[in-house]
Amino acid sequence: MTPSELRVIANHIRRRDLQAVFEAGAGHIGGEMSVTDILTALYFRVLNIDPAHPDAPDRDRLVLSKGHTACALYVTLAEKGFIPKDEISTFLKPHSRLNGHPNRTKVPGVEANTGPLGHGLPIGVGMAMAAKLDKADWRTFVVTGDGEMQEGSNWEAIMAAAQFNLDNLTLIIDHNRLQQGARLADTNDVAPFAPKLEAFGWAVEEIDGHDMAAISAVLDRGAITPGKPKCIVAHTFKGKGISFMTDDVAWHHKVPSADQYKQAMRELEEAL
């Protein structure tokens, strides 16, 4: 799939996500807008997955460690065919399997029940080890938020991935520079990530996390660095695609008013 085709899908996912959060009256829209392009590239170009066989042993694995952006994952899974598209309207409703954080035991395509931060990368390390033990060539991808990299468990996993030479593991940091209550820089400024990951023995690349061509290229199998796990620092914007949300910490989990919803939807439609 070409970058321009991916951009059309990402735009559609953003609009469906916006509608779902608006209708549910809750969600994490800022971080969903920042991670949408990454998820779109993964699901529609990079991952070797089959919605008809979500448990195929040789599938690629994607763990969305920033589980609070579950709605973007649900919409992506629906677009890909893992769950019915009309099920998105049940997001956060009583007994819906689409709750605020993804549940592998209920939603096909979800690989781990994330939500508490700092869990995805250790799980990804275990997945990548399993593939190595089997000499299988399926790959593991983990998407974290940047604030999430403040969790110590991530650094335990970063050490282990390098120690075990897991070049089949890719960590994508959605680096939107904002965490729940403030900017990273004003909280616990774990950035810059590249020199830290390099010091821990990883191969690191920095990209514009909204540039589909760049995302696609860097996640290509040919971009693997033998013997080293790969970290992609994806520079993104919280609230990307919606002017009044972009790079504004207030939109971590704020819900748009009816007027804001109309404006946001109009901006996304005009961007097509």
Add this chain to the structure above:
Amino acid sequence: MTISVPPAQLYDCRDAFVGTLEALAQTNNDIIAVCNDSVGSSKLGGFRDRWPDRLVNVGIAEQNMVGVGAGLANGGKIPFVCAASCFLTGRALEQIKADVAYTNTNVKLCGISSGMAYGELGPTHHSIEDFAWIRALPNVPVIAPADRAETIAAVKWSAQYEGPVFLRLSRVGVPDLLSEGHVFELGKANMLRDGTDLTIVANGVLTHRAMAAAQVLAERGISARVLNMATVRPIDRDAVLAAANETGAILTCEEHTVYGGLGSAVAEVVVETRPVPMKLLGVPGIFAPTGSANFLLDEFGMSPEGIAGSAAELMKKKA
């Protein structure tokens, strides 16, 4: 020291654990051992020598260790995640909750040197909250074998069971109680001795003390039933109800705080089905003073004489 078993006939169940694990790993390439620098204390040296690639030592990093176990399980492996129970369950509790229990991954959590096995090293190294923590989580059977035969049986059972398991293992020497070739059944207590006056429920390193206490009681004319309750979750409701109905009083003994452990699990059944007098023996809600595991068990009233004394007191409360 009030235990009458000669030291030569006491066995460290870690040997039964790793012996069984290695025997299973011999025929099943998917069995992986994961540990936190605990190759020695988990007795995994032999496993490492035989299958270096299948011994995943993540270093001193328990949160990552449990997450790695969950990931290995996602990839089709059967990881036995081994660490001192205090660090496995305490440090990585959220990983156990989310990555193992909630995601329902096929991870075997092996809490080594549980309870007060680390005795003199103090309360930081005691794991006397793990029954309470883990049995509060859905999906995870909680199992504390009492001797070699039961350890072997529980490890075999865990390997073939599809889903998470918490095996609570000890290094404190125990005598043989169950017959060789014992077959483990989840949620089934073993009546090691029948009796009519009261029931003593125990597991792990307490079961042989309960048996010794029943002998002391017999010499005083009190007939005690002894239930070895290896499975704390799901608890054997039928065995508890039968004990309440048939003996009218229940005494529980555990190497665990009395808040939320085996005694609590038994009491939850008793209060909802057939209320009878109960006494819960265990660590009485304090950080233990300095001492070996066996010293501390005696100190907390769980020598055979101590248990027998509590049983006699409990008898007075029977209607």
